[in-house]
Amino acid sequence: MGWNKVAIVGVGIIKFGELFDKDWEVMVEEAYLNTINNVDKGFDPKDIQAAWIADCRPGAHGTQTIAGVSLVGNIGLAGIPCTHIENGCPTGSDGFRNACLGVASGVYDVALVLGAEKMRDKSTAEMLSLAAQGHPVLQRGETAMTMFAPQAMRHMHEFGTTKEQMAMVAVKNHKNGVYDPYSHYRYEITIEDVFKSPMVCSPLNLLDCCPQTDGAAAAIICRADLAEKYTDKPVYVAGFGMGTDTFYVHEKEDFTEFVASVRAAKQAYSMAGIEPKDIDVAEVHDCFSITEIINYEDLGFCKKGEGGKFIEQGKSDLDGEVAVNPSGGLMSKGHPLGATGIAQIAELFWQLREDVRNSNGAGDPGVNEKRQVKIRKGYGLQHNVGGRGISNSVVTILTRNK
Amino acid sequence: MGWNKVAIVGVGIIKFGELFDKDWEVMVEEAYLNTINNVDKGFDPKDIQAAWIADCRPGAHGTQTIAGVSLVGNIGLAGIPCTHIENGCPTGSDGFRNACLGVASGVYDVALVLGAEKMRDKSTAEMLSLAAQGHPVLQRGETAMTMFAPQAMRHMHEFGTTKEQMAMVAVKNHKNGVYDPYSHYRYEITIEDVFKSPMVCSPLNLLDCCPQTDGAAAAIICRADLAEKYTDKPVYVAGFGMGTDTFYVHEKEDFTEFVASVRAAKQAYSMAGIEPKDIDVAEVHDCFSITEIINYEDLGFCKKGEGGKFIEQGKSDLDGEVAVNPSGGLMSKGHPLGATGIAQIAELFWQLREDVRNSNGAGDPGVNEKRQVKIRKGYGLQHNVGGRGISNSVVTILTRNK
Numbered sequence: 001m002g003w004n005k006v007a008i009v010g011v012g013i014i015k016f017g018e019l020f021d022k023d024w025e026v027m028v029e030e031a032y033l034n035t036i037n038n039v040d041k042g043f044d045p046k047d048i049q050a051a052w053i054a055d056c057r058p059g060a061h062g063t064q065t066i067a068g069v070s071l072v073g074n075i076g077l078a079g080i081p082c083t084h085i086e087n088g089c090p091t092g093s094d095g096f097r098n099a100c101l102g103v104a105s106g107v108y109d110v111a112l113v114l115g116a117e118k119m120r121d122k123s124t125a126e127m128l129s130l131a132a133q134g135h136p137v138l139q140r141g142e143t144a145m146t147m148f149a150p151q152a153m154r155h156m157h158e159f160g161t162t163k164e165q166m167a168m169v170a171v172k173n174h175k176n177g178v179y180d181p182y183s184h185y186r187y188e189i190t191i192e193d194v195f196k197s198p199m200v201c202s203p204l205n206l207l208d209c210c211p212q213t214d215g216a217a218a219a220i221i222c223r224a225d226l227a228e229k230y231t232d233k234p235v236y237v238a239g240f241g242m243g244t245d246t247f248y249v250h251e252k253e254d255f256t257e258f259v260a261s262v263r264a265a266k267q268a269y270s271m272a273g274i275e276p277k278d279i280d281v282a283e284v285h286d287c288f289s290i291t292e293i294i295n296y297e298d299l300g301f302c303k304k305g306e307g308g309k310f311i312e313q314g315k316s317d318l319d320g321e322v323a324v325n326p327s328g329g330l331m332s333k334g335h336p337l338g339a340t341g342i343a344q345i346a347e348l349f350w351q352l353r354e355d356v357r358n359s360n361g362a363g364d365p366g367v368n369e370k371r372q373v374k375i376r377k378g379y380g381l382q383h384n385v386g387g388r389g390i391s392n393s394v395v396t397i398l399t400r401n402k
Numbered sequence: 403m404g405w406n407k408v409a410i411v412g413v414g415i416i417k418f419g420e421l422f423d424k425d426w427e428v429m430v431e432e433a434y435l436n437t438i439n440n441v442d443k444g445f446d447p448k449d450i451q452a453a454w455i456a457d458c459r460p461g462a463h464g465t466q467t468i469a470g471v472s473l474v475g476n477i478g479l480a481g482i483p484c485t486h487i488e489n490g491c492p493t494g495s496d497g498f499r500n501a502c503l504g505v506a507s508g509v510y511d512v513a514l515v516l517g518a519e520k521m522r523d524k525s526t527a528e529m530l531s532l533a534a535q536g537h538p539v540l541q542r543g544e545t546a547m548t549m550f551a552p553q554a555m556r557h558m559h560e561f562g563t564t565k566e567q568m569a570m571v572a573v574k575n576h577k578n579g580v581y582d583p584y585s586h587y588r589y590e591i592t593i594e595d596v597f598k599s600p601m602v603c604s605p606l607n608l609l610d611c612c613p614q615t616d617g618a619a620a621a622i623i624c625r626a627d628l629a630e631k632y633t634d635k636p637v638y639v640a641g642f643g644m645g646t647d648t649f650y651v652h653e654k655e656d657f658t659e660f661v662a663s664v665r666a667a668k669q670a671y672s673m674a675g676i677e678p679k680d681i682d683v684a685e686v687h688d689c690f691s692i693t694e695i696i697n698y699e700d701l702g703f704c705k706k707g708e709g710g711k712f713i714e715q716g717k718s719d720l721d722g723e724v725a726v727n728p729s730g731g732l733m734s735k736g737h738p739l740g741a742t743g744i745a746q747i748a749e750l751f752w753q754l755r756e757d758v759r760n761s762n763g764a765g766d767p768g769v770n771e772k773r774q775v776k777i778r779k780g781y782g783l784q785h786n787v788g789g790r791g792i793s794n795s796v797v798t799i800l801t802r803n804k
Contacts (some may be wrong), residue, residue: 028558068644069790070649073649080645083644085497087470087486098503102500104507104509243483248475271509312757389471393467
């Protein structure tokens with residue numbers, strides 16, 4: 001029996017992509033409306049007592065300092081409390097975690113958490129430099145690629161992980177993304193496509209990397225005992241964890257695991273009272289192909305060093321031991337930092353209800369259901385890892401089991 | 403009987419000022435050490451299960467995106483969860499609020515909340531522009547002064563509030579600041595000094611405005627029932643509230659009150675189960691002299707329109723009806739955005755324990771006790787208001803009453 005103090009009763013996403021035609025305020029409003037308009041038994045916005053807005057780099061979309069009011073002011077809810085959360089790549093999932101703490105505290109019955117990010121209004125170089133601008137050490141050459149590529153090198157060296165296995169992650173996630181109308185990219189690729197794509201930072205080719213994507217996602221959560229007002233099929237928060245690691249790369253002892261993820265997962269499994277084998281479906285942080293392989297190990301889906309075999313043997317396919325990234329993952333769906341974690345939670349909400357077919361997904365009838373995972377034990381896992389030095393991770397475990 | 407689910411067991415501040423000799427990481431570390439080294443019965447950092455870092459404008463000190471790990475990585479606590487909170491001027495107090503929600507949720511027993519801000523490494527013009535950089539409307543001419551000066555004009559017009567009364571706020575807070583070794587400024591001023599200081603934005607002279615200040619402050623909080631492990635004199639969180647208002651100034655109906663403050667105060671008083679007359683001591687947001695006068699009204703210390711008389715009659719003096727800003731307030735102590743709210747809470751912790759004498763304050767023996775307020779009913783109130791459009795407020799009510 002898990003924590004289950006908080007229930008998710010509604011979720012919403014906007015189509016991810018290069019959204020030059022939508023400013024931040026429009027993205028936020030659309031994600032909010034998609035959420036409240038798709039609650040099973042209807043939803044009155046007046047029920048929302050507090051909100052959290054997750055946004056990592058406000059500097060990229062015209063509001064250097066964003067403040068909570070930028071959300072509630074935009075969606076007609078000025079008056080209620082709203083906190084702005086930033087936490088690197090797990091910004092969205094940490095926003096969700098803080099909203100859960102707020103509801104579990106007994107202070108707020110119903111809360112909104114919304115994540116959004118504009119990634120394309122500035123160049124990738126500017127986006128990267130924003131993360132460490134002015135820092136005496138970190139601004140010198142530290143990019144996402146230069147943090148993750150050495151992990152791939154070391155994993156290949158220690159465990160015999162191959163570039164083919166890494167490419168298989170991209171192939172799987174792009175295939176899943178075809179069935180997700182919210183996904184930024186919707187085309188299949190092959191291992192050869194990955195190999196032929198330009199080298200970004202050895203051993204990572206372009207198609208080993210997730211794109212820069214704009215997007216927004218939201219969820220309505222409430223006290224578990226109030227959920228039936230909104231839906232007969234709530235999804236409960238069984239547990240969550242957040243882990244951190246040393247800030248600077250040179251302080252790390254191991255380049256083949258993300259210690260922050262291991263710590264976050266341990267807390268989450270303990271709180272949920274389950275083991276990795278109980279997870280039916282997972283949305284994990286595949287910012288690079290090697291990241292997903294290391295995640296399999298860090299999250300306990302397989303033993304250390306066996307992540308490469310795990311993907312090769314199809315164990316993370318839609319019909320595998322644990323379906324990983326049915327939405328297409330960061331690799332295909334995209335990675336708008338503040339939105340990513342909440343979009344993963346939205347996907348798990350639909351998956352666990354076995355209701356992907358009815359996700360309010362950008363039209364395209366007959367497509368969504370093709371990524372529905374068969375739910376056996378009733379648990380889903382959400383995971384992000386990142387931040388400078390890959391020092392920051394959140395894991396959330398959701399369940400349909402009351 | 404208030405909420406009282408969370409207790410404060412230790413607080414710490416660093417000397418506020420122009421700290422060009424200390425980088426952000428050093429400020430954070432000092433505030434942390436001042437906190438854990440001054441817990442009555444001693445404190446083992448291993449007890450901290452989660453942390454929150456409040457920082458409004460990381461762009462000003464070399465980390466454009468800061469992430470929670472920047473705190474725990476710096477103070478030797480890498481491993482535990484840490485969230486970065488930003489929320490305009492109430493950034494520090496909203497960090498405190500989120501930490502309280504975390505402890506009250508039952509997920510974490512003991513938490514650290516630390517606020518810090520570098521305000522002087524960039525020019526004031528840059529700091530201001532950071533708040534709305536790139537925004538199509540707000541970056542055009544909206545500064546703190548142009549938001550608050552019209553409030554003063556209107557308050558003078560509607561209620562006969564005078565420039566003398568506004569100046570009295572500055573005089574009082576500078577006088578209090580002399581007795582606070584943490585304060586940025588430590589000198590008395592006169593009404594004439596205020597009038598003779600340069601006009602910044604009519605009717606606000608330079609000495610009607612708070613300075614730009616670097617600083618850091620922290621607090622250790624825990625489940626109320628665990629407090630006795632750390633101290634025999636805990637201070638409880640009796641209640642808190644956060645209110646928001648419309649985002650743009652042109653949407654506001656009233657220029658003589660801060661609706662966000664009124665909403666925040668209402669929630670906080672209700673949660674604490676008390677009325678304004680029960681407050682012995684308050685640390686309120688005096689970013690400008692007019693702000694404190696309006697705060698008296700918004701927080702219920704006096705009737706609407708009578709804020710000017712309230713200061714004139716000495717009712718907010720150290721020995722008045724409610725002692726307001728014994729620390730010197732933002733006006734004298736300074737306003738490092740992320741630190742401000744937590745420093746206010748630290749002051750109230752000392753005041754309510756009638757222990758200002760022993761605050762770990764930068765030496766200067768025999769001085770601290772001169773600002774000790776006589777505690778009668780046992781309640782203190784903390785308040786911030788700000789953000790673009792002055793649309794964002796947090797109120798926290800603390801008590802020594804179990």
